[in-house]
Amino acid sequence: MDRIRKRFLWQGGGTKWTKISKPKKKGGLGIHDLRKMDQSLLCKWWWKLESTEGLWQEIVQEKYVKQNTIAQLKTKPKNSPVWNDLLKVRDWYLKGRVTIIGNGKKIDFWSDSWCDNIPLKERFPNLFAVCREQNCTVNFMASRSRRLSFRRWLDEANQDSLRKLKDLMNVFAVTDEDDKPKWIWNKSGGLSPYTHICL
Numbered sequence: 001m002d003r004i005r006k007r008f009l010w011q012g013g014g015t016k017w018t019k020i021s022k023p024k025k026k027g028g029l030g031i032h033d034l035r036k037m038d039q040s041l042l043c044k045w046w047w048k049l050e051s052t053e054g055l056w057q058e059i060v061q062e063k064y065v066k067q068n069t070i071a072q073l074k075t076k077p078k079n080s081p082v083w084n085d086l087l088k089v090r091d092w093y094l095k096g097r098v099t100i101i102g103n104g105k106k107i108d109f110w111s112d113s114w115c116d117n118i119p120l121k122e123r124f125p126n127l128f129a130v131c132r133e134q135n136c137t138v139n140f141m142a143s144r145s146r147r148l149s150f151r152r153w154l155d156e157a158n159q160d161s162l163r164k165l166k167d168l169m170n171v172f173a174v175t176d177e178d179d180k181p182k183w184i185w186n187k188s189g190g191l192s193p194y195t196h197i198c199l
Contacts, residue, residue: 042086043093046070050097050106050181070094071111071119072135094119096185102177104138114138115172117184124161130154142174 022028049057050070064073064083071094075087098113099106107114110121110128121128128134132149133141141148146169154162 039089039092042089043096045086046090046093047097047181047183069106069108069112069137071108096183097181098184100180100182101138101172102175102179104140104142104174104179106179107138109136109138109141110134112138114179115168120165120168124165126158127154127161127165130158138172139174141169 048054049060049065060083064079070090073087073090075084079087094112098117101107101114104114108119110131111119113119116123121134127148127150130150130152132151146166148162148165
């Protein structure tokens with residue numbers, strides 16, 4: 001569909017599709033890129049899974065999520081095609097979603113954005129590379145008094161990074177409440193049906 005629309009619009013002169021698909025406020029024609037719209041709609045299913053309750057959420061939690069965090073889920077041949085399609089846009093969703101920490105049971109310690117707008121594995125990549133606990137929750141780390149173990153001795157630079165990581169962790173504490181998602185590209189913090197994903 002997008003190819004047909006591009007050919008039609010390009011016949012009149014060579015205006016780039018990237019400009020045409022920009023919002024009118026940014027100098028474009030406001031014509032939506034259908035691929036990005038599809039990705040946006042799929043991302044909104046992730047938001048519904050995390051922020052609302054219902055029969056669909058219960059089925060997905062029981063069949064696919066189980067005790068894992070969203071960041072830990074993997075594509076498998078036995079998954080339904082729809083679920084694997086959702087997994088394809090999961091990383092885009094996680095870029096725009098931070099988590100307000102509660103009990104920490106649904107937050108991946110390294111891969112989720114919970115103490116900053118970027119995951120800890122991106123902020124401290126060298127520590128993540130040698131850490132033994134690469135797939136654990138914030139709740140799990142809290143139960144271990146936030147002690148990390150590593151596969152080898154840390155040099156001076158990594159020791160300094162570890163001190164910074166511990167200082168960052170000390171600001172946050174788990175509670176009895178559920179973890180809550182927050183959308184950073186929307187002033188309200190929510191992902192409404194009319195919110196566009198910044199892809």
